[in-house]
Amino acid sequence: MSMMHATQLGTAPPTAQVMRWVIAATLPGLAVMTYYFGLGVLSNVLIAALWAVAAEALILRLRHRPVWPTLNDASALLTGVLLGASLPPASPWWLIGVGVIAAVVVAKQLYGGLGHNPFNPAMVGYALLLVSFPTHMTLWAPPQALWSHTLGPQILGTLPTSSLDGLSGATPLDAFKHKGEAVLASEFWASSPLPEGTLEAWRHIALAWLAGGLVLIAKRLISWHIPVTMLGSMTLLAALFYASDTSHFGSPVFHLLTGATLFGAFFIATDPVSAATSRRGKLIYGAGIGVLVILIRNVGGYPDAVAFAVLLMNICVPLLDIYSVPRPGGKASSEHKATRKAS
Template sequence: MKTFATAGAPHLPAPVAVRRVMHDVLLALLPGIAVQLWAFGTGVAIQIALAVVSALAIEAAALRLRGRDVARALGDGSALVTAVLFALCIAPLAPWWMSPVAMLVAIGLVKQVYGGLGSNLFNPAMAGYAVVLLAFPRLVAQWPATALDPAAAARTIFGATAATTWDSLASATPLDALRQLAAQGQRLPEIGAAALFRQSRPEVWAWAAGAWLLGGFWLLWRRVIGWQATTGVLATVLALTLPFWLLDAERHPSPLQHLAGGGLMFAAWFVVTDPVSGCTSPRGRLLFGAGVAVLTLAIRRWGNIPDGIAFAVLLMNAAAPLLDRVTRPRIYGHGRHG
């Protein structure tokens, strides 16, 4: 028999500590972090450390300015999650100053200016990532084609080694390579055999997608997230891309390529499920996820960047209050006449 934890009378659902939720999210991220460390080297760990330190420092400063309890707020783990999510989106060899800039936007502006945890309209990690992506697109998007040793990664990140020395090791993501080659008139069989596409290491991104899927199942099992937003993303991608792929598999990527070639699987489990900046009603969550999928596919097809997940999420964050209003469940007893 299925049971539910309840509090004392009147037996409402037992409150879940924010700290426990954030720790579960961090645990769910570990498989994906492990894949990126294996594929791209210790630069991933350095970027996570830089983002975490920046996020905690900026949040502590903002809390002091607002006259809030610093220790209590920092202990909830929300700044840690924001920092790690952002660090997993940027290139492992991005310069050290990128994390402080992004965290100033994510924590200082998007989170604290709006009133702190639970009051932010936009997803902080995606807002910080979107800003640095627009401002420094080349530095954000160049992923190493091989894992650098810790010393070489540290020298590059902290500026001791010029970025031009590793240009020959840098590669685009599979989506970016696919976009560039398709613009040259090549079809998918030719693209799959091209050196540029092979250098983007699509198998690594597929392994990472599997790791995010594993972490997502953990969050579902722990009842940290609901199924609706993620289902909205995955089902919409399948519904929109499968017919085109079946009609012409040489021109249109398969649904699996869309899900495993970029950050869509990561976003489906760890970004669109954000309970603060997303929707609260069940139908609203489904529509929110579907909207993220539609906008992401549209940006991939017609936009100037290969993967527009961050912008899709931010646009749907702005639409979330309206979606909640139009999908609000009927109040029990409303419309009935005794």
């Protein structure tokens, strides 16, 4: 809710301007993803954006709220873009629709709309899809031509799952996590476990998300606190795991430049509504996300874990906002505690 409060005080741009800048900052990442994975990336984003705007308009009608002023803030559009960018390319329209309904209707509008949702809407939709439809959510194709002859059937959901399995390949994080305990990291990489160019593609995509994130920081639309502490805690903990057993844990660079790490650090964790608001709270919040990502990747059952880490830390935000507010100057510690309890 920090953005909402700052907007009212005149210390931040209007909500619509912020949302549109964030959408613009996703363009480098989306462009590089499209270059490597084809037009299915754009179809995800376009379908998700249309679903999101339509779902928000419908719920606003049912709530007897003005439709256009709310849609004009571009928050639903941004949710659709972020969710679409998170999904495997050319996901079926119905899969995207289920995710958008969970994100916009359940995680946002049922809580009262923008400024009231405690969880990141896009990640609620993504997590629901990952748990409910794991087969479709792990069908990441290897780098391919811009246009694929299976693109239409995939989007329409008419391509059999057996055919999808033949077209898909594991992401680097997924492949490394399921390499088997008996297989050493050196043996794993020596066996060329990924289709040619896959690791390079994911690294270039990560750097494109980084470029977009740096634009947001330069424009002062997000602060550095959450991305830096998230990436810092991930680097430190990944280094400790890697130092303890280089044969079975990925290096810090591997964790930073594969999966949704940089996308999550700059575009997901920094959500102005569901993230912590105070500077100290943001530092703890970002560090907590980074720690959870590495723990889930190395010890848990999911290879990426950014969505789950963000949602788990969203639960902690109210507590962080209460106990991380700095003590006003001139007040004794006991007086500050009394004021905090009263509030």
